[in-house]
Amino acid sequence: MALPDGFQLPTGFVIDRLMRVAAGRWTELYGELGIGKPALIVLVALATEGPLRQARLSEQTRIDRATLVALLNELESHDLARRAPDPADRRAHAVSITDAGRALLVRAAELEARDDFFAALTARERATFDALLGRLLAAHGG
Template structure:
């Protein structure tokens, strides 16, 4: 059997992390799709829960989504009765976004299936290895753990 091409590239941490990230995204996307949701829907619902009521512009900056793309996501979510856009109580010229009860239930389902998908991703690791791996990922990614 022939050796896989590019052994030097395929052994780089950046390559391996990219492959693991792609697998993780695929698992989560598939789980969310079974709920009729996309990744950005889940991200925006989660941010709305954490920030509500939140001005639409602040929401877009908070999740790093272009305003045009955010409008599309919010249109999808509002059409599904998952969020409401209403005049911002702090500035009536702006829209504020909040979850509906249905949006809260959908977000809970999304969180459950995303957690299950992440558990599947990390299934080859022991519980101790998972904890250590996550600690190392936080350090390598340059982000801080928030929980």
């Protein structure tokens, strides 16, 4: 189906379509890493913002608290994250990423680099794309 002259697809529509294509690709990536998407989201948050109290981690990742507890149990069982009493408030727990968790994020970046999903972009375009996405994400509380 051809688009009418001068018609441009809405940016939100294009982002949504691209997200759906990418989601399938990254599901395979998570499978190679042996973790799910929510676990990777938590590890990235801990690597960039951590250590974080569980309540703040729940807000940051938009993962409800009950689900987060189960997820942290799984991450701890694989030595990817660690909970400890928060020094500022011993009733709360601070969650941090472990060296093994950081190594897993490095492996994720290596797997992504091998993927041809971004092959249509030059290295410079990819850097610009990543920077723009980062700005949008920061502007919208992501």
